[in-house]
Amino acid sequence: MTEILEEQMLEESMKRFTDEEIEQLIAKKIADQPLRNSVLLPTDEVAPECC
């Protein structure tokens, strides 16, 4: 992959969500994930409070 293409990938990624969409995502995430102990697995899966 050329450097120009790589830069384009980053640029496109950074344009993935509009500011409005980001605020909607934040509101949804905070509503869906309570502020608790959420165990972060050292494996391939993140499960709520599970090991």
Place this chain on the structure above:
Amino acid sequence: MLNRYVKKTMHEGVEVLYNTVTKKSLLPNVPHEELKKHFFLEGQEQDAIHWFLSTPTNVISFVVNNTWECNLRCKHCSVLTQLVAKQKNKFNSGKFIAFANKFVKEYNKTKVAVSFVGGEALLDADTIIDICEGVEGRKSTTTNLAYELDDKKIKALSYMDHINISVDGLEEEHNQQRFPYKGEKINPFVITVENIKTLIKKGMRNKLHIQGAFKDALMNEEYIAKYLRFFYKLGIDSITYGSIHTTDRLKEPDQVYLNSLKSPILYKRQCCAFRPGDVFYFDAEQKIWNSYWSWTRKVLGTFDDEPTTIVNNHIHSIIDTMPCLKDETCKQCPALGVCWGRCINGMSLHGDSPSKYCDQKRLINLLDESAESGTLIVKITPKGDKS
């Protein structure tokens, strides 16, 4: 008379009896013999527990601790006491690959996952590449990404289906938790974020998962929103966060963590940490372990042992180490089957008495509500299953 782990509930429009320990459901009018066969009867509680904890599934997760070396020394690290300045032996990829493939074949495992953890697993990228080429299945790693991202590391990361990147806050807060080993003058947060950008440029954005372990002071909606905004702006939307839990070095629990223990929620899926032959941990000393965390680790055998030996040792280690099975209050609790498994990470705090920190009444109420509303039975999607 049914045992205390069985609840009457609805599943796909049909009334069923659901055994919350074995995860089996039966129609209410099945013959008595069927109820007995599947451990639904009063007096069969212990049999139900034993059956569940000694029955392998079609899932296997090989967790490879290829190195205990790490470029960081983090305050809240779960394995801080196991980190080393220099790994004595190189991880034996050849022997591991042979064991893993033999295990998959013998136990007819159809859902295979290989995860790389450390230390910092990417410090030994050669081993990761060898194993990814030698064992089929879903690959993942947990990494701090705070190192020079050379071609070999990028190659190793390119094999992954899932890359968990630990970022414990924004720059100031992250760097307060994460210190460079040997005191180098580096900014771990900036390096990690620059490397995230590099991986995005390489087309790996959809593999990236950001995970944050937050101290009490950061566990508020305003801070979480700032944190999420930062990564959403990079285009990453796979993000989770949770409170820091106690470790064998970090004895004083954060309040959010303590509150979580005291106000448990239902954990309806199967407990993966305590299923024999479901998940094993492999290290550079050619030992196979039951767990990642130092406070529960027991050796099950070596890379030279037969898979059946490892599984049998695992069954015994589960019965011996699972805190809630040593706590009579937990064993008597009708919600045991929708709670167990969590006790492993609280173990450094509560030892073998998890009920000390539990609002059991709340948990039982949640269970009853879930059974009544028909939401108790969930589809189990084990590790390695992409569906």
